[in-house]
Amino acid sequence: MVINALDEVLFWQDIAVIHEVIQDLTAKYHPHDPQSYFAEKKQFLQKTIPTKADFLRRLEHYAENGTPTWISGRTDYCDDLGMNALKKAIHFSTPENGEQKSAKAESVLARDPAFWTQYANEILSKDKNTVLEMTIGAGLGTTAILRQMRPADMYFGVDIDFRCAKNADALARHYQVNGLGITASLWNLPFDDNTFSTICSNQGLEECREIPTILAESVRVLQPGGKLVLHCLKTSHWVRYFTDYGFSDAEIYDWLCRLRVYAGIEQIDAILLTQSMNPITRKEDAAKGYIAVYEKI
Ligand SMILES: C[S@@+](CC[C@H](N)C(=O)[O-])C[C@H]1O[C@@H](n2cnc3c(N)ncnc32)[C@H](O)[C@@H]1O
Structure with missing residues (x-):
């Protein structure tokens, strides 16, 4: 399970929501069916953030209030290492x-x-x-x-x-x-x-x-x-999130900088x-x- 940086930005106010969705999709589709994983995730985003105005509200909230602190753990192996995660991770070294x-x-x-x-x-x-x-x-x-x-x-x-x-x-x-x-x-x-x-x-x-x-x-x-x-890389991983809502290239660059993610x-x-x-x-x-x-x- 990985909550990516832009999902943290978009769900900064209610991270539990994206946490649950990603956990569910991971259990269903990872790693055997990435296509269904991403298709279902896109549907969830479109339903939860239907318009450009809704999307912008979330961006503005993060630009003003986001901080460089862990808010959930990007994966189960970040800030909350339970015994199950530790046991599963032991072979990594x-x-x-x-x-x-x-x-x-x-x-x-x-x-x-x-x-x-x-x-x-x-x-x-x-x-x-x-x-x-x-x-x-x-x-x-x-x-x-x-x-x-x-x-x-x-x-x-x-x-x-x-x-x-x-x-x-x-x-x-x-x-x-x-x-x-x-x-x-x-x-x-x-x-x-x-x-x-x-x-x-x-x-x-x-x-x-x-x-x-x-x-x-x-x-x-x-x-x-x-x-x-x-x-x-020349471009940001997050461009497609913005193009889905009809942002221009200049708007995208400006927003990525304001959000303090890679632009x-x-x-x-x-x-x-x-x-x-x-x-x-x-x-x-x-x-x-x-x-x-x-x-x-
Ligand atoms: C795409 S991977 C990097 C690719 C890797 N350098 C390689 O060559 O295979 C990005 C990594 O950044 C880590 N990461 C993201 N935010 C971080 C942070 N605030 N501090 C430390 N690591 C972070 C993630 O856990 C992930 O492992």
Whole structure:
């Protein structure tokens, strides 16, 4: 069960409603029938938020009142780890999971080796790197980094979802490198100022709320002269929510910024400009988006 960032925005006032719907759809359709899952979810959204005016009311409410705090747990493995969830999650840090996750990730990375080598080279550019990865997820970006790490390097990954943090542990075991996954929120990183030489994320900010807070936190824990390396998609995952209600492209960009969710690389540039961060290099790929690199002054 995953409550996505835009659902949290839309149901900020009554999160129990979306929680129940997602739990129900997950039980019925996940993972064997994603089509029915999304079709039924769309029907629910159209019934609950019938008009653009209703949709706008919800957006305005979040823009004014939303905060970078956990409100429900995006999944059962976030802020409320019952014994059942713990028991189910235990295999995530095993070597078997490391082997499976790495095999799956390596097959994806092999489709464009040059892109992923460049991503990892940007992250591991110093003689000795202390890396913080934001948003581990299933571990695609984690694999790209860990497989290129040298003995002097250290990797730390943060994810709000406990299972994802354990994926990083399993992958670090598999590649026999110094690596640790930590369950925490990017809104309040449990690290001292100026701790890491590199901070990175692979297509992770696209799924987060409160982007300005996350960027401010990452700059805080990055050393002066350290690099922020972001692989970001060109468009937001949430555009289709808006197009369903007839928003124009300009309106969508404006709303995504006001809601403090990912709107595009221009939004990231604008925020980082206010945070003592210099853009240093950028690679653009038609399908995969950007590898954007910034340096802390
Ligand atoms: C699409 S995944 C990232 C993909 C991943 N980097 C990869 O390469 O496979 C997004 C992740 O962001 C995490 N996430 C969302 N909001 C977060 C927050 N506030 N703090 C930490 N992690 C968060 C989710 O739990 C999810 O695992």
